[in-house]
Amino acid sequence: MASPLTKAGQTERTRRAILDQARSLFTKHGYAATGTEALISELSITRGALYYHFKGKIDVFKAVYSEAYSEIIDYIDARIEPVEDSWERLVIGCQAFLEIAQKEDLRRLVFIEAPAVLAAETIAEVDQRGFKLLYEGIQVVSEEGCLSTISIEGFAHLINGSLNELALWVAQSDDPQRLHTAQELIKTLLTQHKG
Template identity: 70%
Template sequence: MSAKLTKAEQTLRTRRAILDRARQLFATKGYAATGTEEIINGLGITRGALYHQFHDKLGVFKAVVAEAYGEMTDYIHNQVETIEDPWEQLIVGCQAFLEIAQQGDLRRLVYIEAPAVLAAETLVEFDQYGFGLLYESIQTVVNEGKLNTIDAQGFAHLLNGSLNELAAWVAQSNDPQRLKTAQILVETLLIRHQR
């Protein structure tokens, strides 16, 4: 016999069910074509429960995208964690970021739906942690004398903008050559500033 769930456990379970269902719908149908009724259908919860957790459909979408950004950071970290050389970490990390632009639901959620639905300030907020890691990586290679730039923070913004634009370009196509081209372009940009 299973123990009865506490109110907090029920709330967390409901939240998770909504997020999982909404993510699947947003990734396959898109934000505009997904209704709140469709999100809760089959979950055994009311629309009021969705509104209590997230206030509205946009709140659900923001939570889904926030989780997606966390997954992106985890993916990049997993690609670079065994690399000891900071310069190589920077290059591989940037290339891994671009790989995400052709990965299933992350591709649609982050590079297609999020820019169409969310305010630019919200996207910048979601990207703060990832940008912080990029800036830290650049600062490390500058301090080691491996990157020639007049300003590490400015270069981090330059590279971050380039990566975001390249990722959006990659996400528009399933062509693996487009991804490869984007990866070569970002590596070329970095090598041109290598000491």
């Protein structure tokens, strides 16, 4: 027989259930079409329980978005982990980020809903984890003499901005050719600066 949940365990289980339900609804219906009533009714919790964990619907969305972004970082890490060459790791990591834009479970949340719902500062704050990974990759290839740039930090911002815009473009279509084109474009941009 399983031991009963502690108060902290029950609290965490309720929070997790809210986030899972919210992610499902935001992915299927979008932020605007998902009311707080929909978040709580299927879970059979009170509005007070929702507000115990989150200030409101926007905070639920921020938490869902932050978790989704962590999944993106994990996906990129998994794609580059077996690759030994630093330059290839950089290229594959950038291309892996673009692949997310056609993964249906993340596409709507990250590339369609988030830009329409969250402030640019919030998106940039969450993106710092991805930017750090990109910056470190660029720094490594620069130190190895594989990259020629006047500023590592500036170049990281250039690539990050390009990746974000290309991902938005890819997310607008199911056409795999668009993803392939975006991946080739980012590879070309990087290669033009190869030292």
